[in-house]
Amino acid sequence: MTAPGYRTIVVVDVVGFTDPRRTSEDRSAVRHGLYQILETAFAESDIDLGLCDLEDRGDGALILVPQQVPRRTVADRLPDRIVAALRRYNWTRKAWAQFRLRVGLNSGDVVHDGNGWLGTAIDTAFRILDCPDAKALLTSSARMVALISSESFFQEVIAGDPGTFPESYQQVPVTVKTYTGTAHLRLLGEPTAGEPPTLAPVATSTSAPKSAPTGTLATRPPAPPSSRGDVLEVIPAAELRTLRDHLSVTEVPRLAILLSRAAGPAIPLPRREDVHDAWEAFEYLMDFNAGPDGIPPAVLFLELLAGELDGEAGEALAHWIGEQAGRWRLGPALEKQRLTRTPLPDEPHLHLTLMVDLDPIDPSRCVLASWRQDDPEVWPPPLGGVREVAMEELEYRVDEAILDAEDAWWEQGTAAAVEFVLPRTLLHLPVLRWRKEHVSGKPHPLRYDYRINIRSLERMRARYWHRIWHRRWDSMLEDPSADRLHYSGSSEFEEHPIDAVLSDPHWVGLVMREKPAARPEASAGPDEFLAALRCGLPVVLWHPEAGPEELRELLDWVLGGESGFIDLPARRKLAGLPTSWLPGDSLAHDLVVMWEDPKRVIVLDQPLIPNRG
Incomplete structure (x- = not known):
């Protein structure tokens, strides 16, 4: 037990946290929002x-402020900053993720x-x-x-200031x-015109429920797709109609990628038949809460779209977003997002990663798991079927x-790669000879x-190999010259x-x-x-049949591009096409390339539970 120390005590509690109308996702969003507000306000x-x-209390928190921080600073500054942070947070959330707070102040001796x-x-x-x-x-x-x-904190700190x-x-x-005493209450955070509604308390009386106060939601109806309970309600109807007319006719070649990036990993993507244009993508995202950065996904979609459009269309949309950002208080968050987001690549590749592992009991069966990437710059993708x-x-x-x-990629004009994550015992699978559309x-x-690529399941799982793997990969990107390929059995x-x-860092590849x-x-x-x-x-790399000279001739061509190893996946695919001019080009069909990017790892720290099929 520590020696007693005198501290300023701040306790906070979310009003109605366990309200049965909140889902578990709502409560998770509220908890995340609470700590975001506390960090900002402090x-x-x-x-x-x-x-x-700081101690987490589930629906609230206990915070002990260091003794060197004057109590007057806490009483003077913190309440207004909590209100400001909470107002900004609630403004960009739907009603069921909004909340109110009770905040208690006291001071005294504490021990751990x-x-x-x-x-x-x-x-x-x-x-x-x-x-x-x-x-x-x-x-x-x-x-x-x-x-x-508390009475003592009020008399000692607040009353005289x-x-x-x-x-x-x-x-x-x-x-x-068992406590009886007095306290001093101050209600903060006056409502403003156009402020989004907040969750009203559930009536506990057995009598007929009273009507909800103005600006609250008394019940949670099953919201139809057209209902909106968030920041976007403050867009004037005329502007919203203009936006709809503009987005409905705007051609967006990479609409699916923009939608996926705006939605992020927490929002399920819609069925392809439900989204035909930019307006329908925007309308779909309007039903979801803002993420940790405070930006509603519908607003982020418009921001990404403005950056994708050329000429006056992109400039006009960017100007409109800039005007709205002030109204929504999202200017700093949007600016930070612009500075940190990854640009869409000029030649992106989508990846379908398929992991195959033998059944430990029955070697005639295996587990097949899949991860489908819908945005070339978002990794890792969610786990699909097992x-x-x-x-x-x-x-x-x-x-x-x-x-x-x-079927999910049908609107994306993007190249694709299929990766097989295999254990050593299954590296013999003839995946390069497999076919589709049976x-x-x-x-x-x-x-x-x-592009067909093989990856090692053992390396994916062995994190103690990953540090040096990252170093060799980064070294290859800096110097991808073909002379960094070591041929096993070289006489020297x-x-x-x-x-x-x-172990010589010169080598980045092995034949x-x-x-x-x-x-x-x-x-x-x-x-x-x-x-x-x-x-x-x-x-x-290896080949199941080619002799040393044949294999060297094939690899001299595959690695003969201007960028050496960087061009390897593309030239490997080209070498395997029936139009390839390579002598004995059938050898290229069975050339196995294990191309392993350590920045695209599937985390396999949880058991994959399959459905028998």
Whole structure:
């Protein structure tokens, strides 16, 4: 137990946090919003929240301010900054993610017993926070914050300082559990014209419910798609009609990417048949709350769209957003978003990542999991389906996953890659010879339409290999010259162990003499494949049939582009096309390229539970 120390105590509680009309997603958004508001308010009060001791209380928090911060600073600055931060937060949220606060102030000696903070002053702070009269007065008002001071804190700090507006407080009796005393209440946060509604309390009486106060929602109706309860309600109807007329006829080649990027990982994407133009994308996003940055996804969509449009159309939309940003108080957040967002690439690739792993009990079956990327610059994508399938059916189930991805990508004029994340025991799978559209009766080789890439499941899982993997990858991007490819069995290195050779940072790729053994035997000699993974080489190549000279000739062409290794995936695909002019070009069809970008890793820290199929 620590020695007692004198601290200023701030306790906060979200009004109606457990209201049954809030979903678990609503409560999660409220909790996140509470801490966002506290961080902002403390920073604007010149109080470092990082130096405070903070305990989460589920629907609120306990904050112990360091003794060196004057109590007058807390009483003078913090209440108004909490109101300002809460108003800005609520303004960009739908009603069910908005909230009001009760804030209690006290000071006194506290101790920490190793499990949490203790002290009579803390008990008093939570008792006055639960003051029934304070709750009732806040509920009957349209104010946003109930500031409740203990009697001692009011007399010692507030009463003698005109700057804290002591005349605005009213004394209220407090009888909570075994505590009886008085407190001082100040209601803050006057409503403004056009302010979004906030959640009204659930009636606890058995009598007929009273009508809700002006500016509140008494019930949560099943909102139709056209209902709007957020910041976008303040857009004048005439401007909204003009926006609709403009967006409905605007051609947006990469609409799906813009929609995906504006939605982010927390918002489910609509069905393709539900969104035909920019207006319908904007309208879909209007039903969702702002994210942690405070920007509603519909506004972010317009911001991204303005950057995508050329000429007067883009300039006009950007100008309109700039005018609205002041009304919405989103100027700083939008400016930060512009500075930090990743631009859309000129030659993007979408990735469908398919992980295959053997069933540990029945080797005739395997688990197939998929991750589909809908925005080339957003990673990781969400986990899609997880299925348990028979090995003999695997090519057909992969075909189904690819066609599902194509159904989602149908409006994107973007190149695509299919990656197979395989354990060592399945590296022999002939995925380069697999085909799609079997249902048509005339299946089509995958290699004609996609970059086909192999990735190591063992490396994906072994985080202790990732640091050196990042270093070799970054080194390859800086110098992608083809002479950084090591050919296994080279006479000049035959006297040295392969792991010693590959530890030289010059090498970023390895050409193996033969395909990796599924289960290498200890007597078989050095394990080249394992050495490559351990040394962080991002590129490993092998061919199941080609001799050394044939393979070298093929790789001289594949790596013969101006950018060396950078061009490898594209030239590997080109070499496998039937129109390739390469001599003996059928060899290229079976050239296995393990191209491993450490910045595109699937996190496999949770078990994948399949459905048998």
